[in-house]
Amino acid sequence: QYEHREKDCIFCLIEKKRIVSENNLAFLVYDQYPVSDLHCLVIPKRHTADYFSISQPEINAVNRLVQDGREMILKRDKTVLGFNLGLNCGEAAGQTVMHTHLHLIPRREGDTPTV
Ligand code: 5GP
Numbered sequence: 001q002y003e004h005r006e007k008d009c010i011f012c013l014i015e016k017k018r019i020v021s022e023n024n025l026a027f028l029v030y031d032q033y034p035v036s037d038l039h040c041l042v043i044p045k046r047h048t049a050d051y052f053s054i055s056q057p058e059i060n061a062v063n064r065l066v067q068d069g070r071e072m073i074l075k076r077d078k079t080v081l082g083f084n085l086g087l088n089c090g091e092a093a094g095q096t097v098m099h100t101h102l103h104l105i106p107r108r109e110g111d112t113p114t115v
């Protein structure tokens with residue numbers, strides 16, 4: 001799936017060594033500017049605009065990595081009590097990287113978001 005790359009897209013160009021885990025259609029990396037410690041992004045390998053443009057197999061692949069990522073975070077950090085799963089779709093919704101990605105954000109005591 002890595003053949004569907006865009007030259008100027010930072011998520012198409014992510015270095016292999018940054019990839020924490022992957023399956024056939026998606027991969028997981030740590031967010032470069034985490035909103036909480038261990039904030040992860042689950043990214044389909046194929047370049048598409050946002051969550052509404054991915055296929056059912058890609059949705060399944062993303063979901064499997066969300067589950068794996070959650071397990072990994074809970075093993076690594078016993079202070080994690082909950083998660084925010086986030087999808088910003090479109091500039092108007094705050095999407096800044098125009099390659100589909102899902103935020104997996106661990107939350108700890110005192111860390112509960114207000115929105
Ligand atoms: P968005 O605002 O589009 O939903 O989220 C984009 C996310 O990508 C932000 O949380 C930002 O910190 C993260 N990000 C931007 N550039 C990079 C990068 O080069 N590598 C990684 N791992 N994350 C990035």
Ligand code: ZN
Nearest residue numbers: 009012047099
């Ligand atoms: Zn891309």
